[in-house]
Amino acid sequence: MIASTDNAIAKPFELIDLGTSRSDLTSRREIKYAFPQMDVGKLRRLLETNCRRLIHNNSVSVVRSIYFDDVRLSACRANLDGLRSRRKLRLRWYDSLKPGTDFFFEIKWRDNRITGKHRLQIRAADALENITYSQIRHNLEAMIPDYLIRDLTTNSEPIVIVQYNREHFTSDDGLRMTLDYDLTYYDQTGRQMISTSFPRRLEGLVVLEGKTPIGREAELRRWLHPFSPRVGRCSKYVYGCCQLGLIHASEL
Template sequence: MILNRLEYKYLVPNEELNDIRSEIRPFIRIDEYALNRDPIEYTIRSIYFDTPAMSCYDEKIDGIKIRNKFRIRGYNELKENDIIFLEIKRKYNNFISKNRAPLYNHNLQDLFITKNVGKYIICPENNEQNQDDARRFLYHYYAQKLSPTVLVVYEREAFFGRFNERVRITFDKNLRSADYAVTNKLFSEHPLKPVFTRHFILELKFRGGMPQWARHIIGKFKLPRLAISKYTLCIDSHRKLNNHRKKISPISIKYCFALNCKGQDKKCSIICKT
């Protein structure tokens, strides 16, 4: 389990990326998982799950303070014996925590069929936390009748605080998605629909107080903190609204990157601002 930490998100124009990189450079070190890659970033792939009534989506846009997201997460390109993760991301106001269980990608279908976490979950000796986290995921999977809803993919530049490793800052770019999500398509690249192309998402995670250097940069670039959810943005980009629900993410309503109709779609009641 990843312990509670604060998470703040900002939507930033692409043209400010290089300037922000320069501003943070004295205060950060690069995430080791990206050091040997060119460019210095890695690809994050997540298949999100939701209930038949899309409760996770609704809870997010309704501003429910305590809520969960369920996903399978992998990284970069598919390789033999790739490790992926079952994840539950828990949100309590601005605090987040995660339950995370690793397994080999080729064992995922067998895990769902057999529920045998002892056989398929990778677990250090004398430490059953990973198995416990997998059981939590499977409990919700069956109890709430979860099913894969959308594949979310993006590139991430990731950094840790040079003087405080509890500080983490990430730039999430090229957000794209597919609405055909099935669990064996985590590493698929086609077809993926861009959600927006003019901005990236800056995420700041920390415990305790926000470091002064980060506060200065947020103020210098006049970045408003937003309740951004990649999951709801991607759902909106495919207009995956149930018949009984007329809601849509406030971020999509304000920016309308995801819908991308530019006022040309007469069926779209949203005023596009891009």
């Protein structure tokens, strides 16, 4: 039976939000603290004492992101080399093992010490897990803004799914911190479709990420007293490349 022409034909991907509602993502400082073998409960209690918890859908969000790169792992290498200007591409969703129809296309950029994020909310006509990677790229090329096309074409290879638990905290005057733990990775190299087979856990690592307006970076440390953690790059994507054997641990 032929479908009625009165019904609009569903587009493969539909742009829901260009990210204009999140002005805090456009330009900020992001500071990371890594705690190997740290008790998550101690850090949680410290943050609950010094600031307040933010709850979105759940008290603990499960974050999953597919990171894309080129065959030379240029985005990974840019982080290892400490390049002052670099960009990463990922598709992100929350609280389900595989993505459904709603997800985020994100370009995370760094220019010297300033970071920002282009974040597009997208809705697919079918669950993303049912679509091949080549079709995902094709659908994205047809609908993302022109200024992001180069990121997509130069980072065309799916590398890894990064998964972790995240808890959100904030101060009354706009500082934010996230508590990330239980990091798990899923190899996507050579895959035709999204795969969550053979998870690889990174045991013991806890990451605190401070997000602050430019000029207020020093204020984050008062949240962590009496701990005195060192600031580190601590890219979850780079750790994932190491877990998959794509880079050597000595390079971290």
